[in-house]
Amino acid sequence: MDFLAEYDAIPQTDAALRVGLLRQRMKTEGPALLRELRARRPVFATPVGVFVTRMPDVVEVLSTPDVFTVGVYGPTLEEALHGPFMLARDGADFHWHDRAHAQLMLPAEDFAPVRRLTARLADHALDRADRAARAEGRTTFDYIQEYAAPVAARVASEYLGFTDVPEETLHTLSQRVQWAVFVNPDRNPEVHASGVAAGKELHDLVAGVIHRRRAGTGTADGTPRDVLDRMLRTVLPPGTGPELDEERINHQLVGYLIGYQQNATQCAATALKELAARPDALAEAERLAGGDDTAAFDGYVWEALRFHPFVPSTPRLCVRDHVLAAGTPRETPLAAGTVVHAHMASAMFDETAVDDPYAFRPDRTPVHNLVLGHGAHDCVGKYPARAIVPEMVRRVLLRPGVRPLPGPEGAMDYAGTPYPQHYTVTTGTAPLS
Template identity: 65%
Template sequence: MDFLTAYDAVPEADAAQRVALLRRKTAMDRAGLLRELRAVRPVFATPLGVFVTRHPDVLEVLSTPEVFTVGVFGPALEEVLGAPFVLSRDGADVHWRERGYGQLVLAPEDAPRVRALTVSLADGVLDAALAGAAERGSATFDLIQDYAWPAAARVAVEYLGFTGIPEETLHSCTRRMQWAFAVNPGGDPDVHTAGTAAGKELHDRVAALIADRRASSESPDDVLGRMLRTRLPAEFGFDDERINANLVGYLTGYQQNATQCVATAIKELAVRPEVLAEAERAAAEPDPARFDAYVWEALRFHPFVPATPRLCVRDHVLAAGTPRRTAIPSGTPVVAWLSSAMFDEDVVESPTEFRTGRPPSHNLVLGYGAHDCLGRYAASVIVPELVRRVLLRPGVRPPPGAEQSMDHAGTPYPQHYTVTAGPEGP
């Protein structure tokens, strides 16, 4: 029995059973569910909100912030951060002003310097991971615990400016924070409390760091240094508290996502041996541009944000002029399925094939519209370079047969991924 037949057989009044069926199918076969919805019911009303699955409709939702706002998760994010942030608001009062500020301090021209920084720092972390495996007499190590998150955090320290704050603190705090506002649909109070406590810890550490920077005659060439040197009109309100909230917000949007991307990109390459061999050859080229395309195509198959929720704040007709035309009433939660849009057969040619060189609009890994990734210029080099450093080590690969063996350890994020640690690897 297909999913929609089983779902429709449940009485509409039994929302709990419909939700249970939907969550079970999403957990067991999300790709199959989304494929069926795209074909049969692309705008799907559920007790959890309206699922939007087709490419043009997802783009419509994400590019219409005056209708589809971040009101679903924005309040929780502000509680976690203790302040408004570019991702928690829509409109000119906070979002567009702070987005402009973010584009100023997270400058596109940083990309070459950030890539070089990533090369240096990541190689050091990878060397230490291999040395640790050798000391233990182990033929493997944990790619996530021993390499991905420490390397990502070390780049954050040096580029964003979290000087003196332990890398483990940056990683553990952002995990709890992101869990609380982004992947806590049931509103678990313990998860929310842990996230707000983590946000308070990071705020206090950054407040002390800002005070130390203000008292020093030195001004490091990092994002925090740039923020402290930037002079804006007082009425814009960019005091040290706003600097604090923005810096912590940038980290929260980066650390867990970058960590996960390293592991999932390598996994998606490893399950395709011919593609992996192509990527290895591209990794060895002096210009990394061709290699980067392999990473972003790999992440299309396993995006770190598969779906993003929005709140419809006024009556809207979605997909007007098409057979999918759907009236969405004000107050309706809407789930824009990025992972489905990237596999829309009517837009993306041969979506199940691994192909580099696809049009940019077919890859939504870094989001789309008003709330796309604010740090995309840095992310566009950090993430592929973290993967590239691994593929340049011939002995560091997932063991044969264990390419899919990624352990979340009871969290929403991959926590463990075993790779080989020597030249005898595959």
């Protein structure tokens, strides 16, 4: 591929044509394009921002929040949440405080119970999808609509605390917010308005849930039954910053959903797709799925996701003049106001940092896996995420008949959106009629 020759041949004054070529190639030949950039122009300045493609430089951007802030999507996120949120802010006062709070509300201790919850809900959804297919004379079902999305939403209901909010509502509203905040680079006004309206609906639904909890519908024995209950019962010691009032708790809970629902749904699908594309890895993952070594199994899922992460790249706003990759051949001065794209999907294939990056190696060091982000804003829901995503995939692999269709028929269908909407898998069982 010689993307750069083609790109450079377009006059610098024709920004639209340059950006058009970049976006089209990123969509159709992303891995090859990124490989070329890493080798020839690892810090790539374009009219829509500077693409940072090598591991050390991505780590530098994501670990220096006083220079590289979340100011690119932060304002839209807060508009959609109708209030402040950690992923929209940087700094010692707000981000530090609310992230610390979130770490306590989403502790490592949740890993095992969330995994059991996911297993139960996933088995139930697989049974239901199988029954529906058989009753309708089908031998396939839609993995996204009938399995991944409802399971993720059900976990959100039972674990996070979106009690009595229908699964489909959680999924579709959070998708509209996600799209407006994170995948709307040209600020399409319809996408934006739809996301902001969806955020308001979520806010009002959660206000209702909180109101009912306050009215005494929570558990009687004092044990918090979910993350929302924990937040409502938490009293911070004096001198540790502001209490989270009901509005702030609302923003936290809706923010968690935005950080989770589409991510979990898509990851459960792309991990299966990547495994299915590698028969040897799939066979070994199937074998491990039935055993006790869940950590070994999980390695297959996270390695699969390295090849297709939910968040390939995250933008940051450079707010102070800064020299990136100082003292290396890639050294680049960046002016305040520059948008920088920390390309995590590229960094995970950086030949100079990651050993044999194109090989599928489930026992890689997690240091090189950026699927859950990196640095100041890395995924604060990482413990539940590490339980939910692998377990959703594991429950499927325990059913040998449930597999993607081979060939183009088995491709994921995005239906013109940034998110996979349909993914056909076999049931492995015969229809009733």
